[in-house]
Amino acid sequence: MNATSPILPALILPRRNRFIEGIEQQILNIGLFQEGALVSHKHFWIDESAAIYFQLYFFDQRVELKNGDDILEASTFDDLVEQLDQIKIIAGGLDDALAACESVVKPHSCG
Numbered sequence: 001m002n003a004t005s006p007i008l009p010a011l012i013l014p015r016r017n018r019f020i021e022g023i024e025q026q027i028l029n030i031g032l033f034q035e036g037a038l039v040s041h042k043h044f045w046i047d048e049s050a051a052i053y054f055q056l057y058f059f060d061q062r063v064e065l066k067n068g069d070d071i072l073e074a075s076t077f078d079d080l081v082e083q084l085d086q087i088k089i090i091a092g093g094l095d096d097a098l099a100a101c102e103s104v105v106k107p108h109s110c111g
Contacts, residue, residue, distance in 0.1 A: 015098050016091050019058050023084050026054070030077050044080065052080050056087070061101035063094065
């Protein structure tokens with residue numbers, strides 16, 4: 001995509017907002033899980049050493065954060081929520097990764 005295109009904000013901002021809404025839903029799921037509720041569509045799991053892992057998705061595709069990583073690791077749920085909050089803040093830096101995820105599902109939507 002051309003960075004000077006007038007269509008750019010019309011495509012990027014809704015995509016970014018949808019991504020952030022998905023993260024906020026997962027943060028709600030974490031809270032419900034901590035309260036003992038059964039949570040479906042959660043993107044986190046706990047291994048035998050009590051480490052918490054979170055798989056970041058957008059349009060059912062893994063979102064690469066850096067160096068090919070698409071999984072967050074945390075020692076506590078509070079740490080995981082803090083990491084997710086940080087990702088919401090830097091979501092603008094993930095525009096290319098989000099576009100790639102979306103294009104797999106909707107190949108004609110990005111250009």
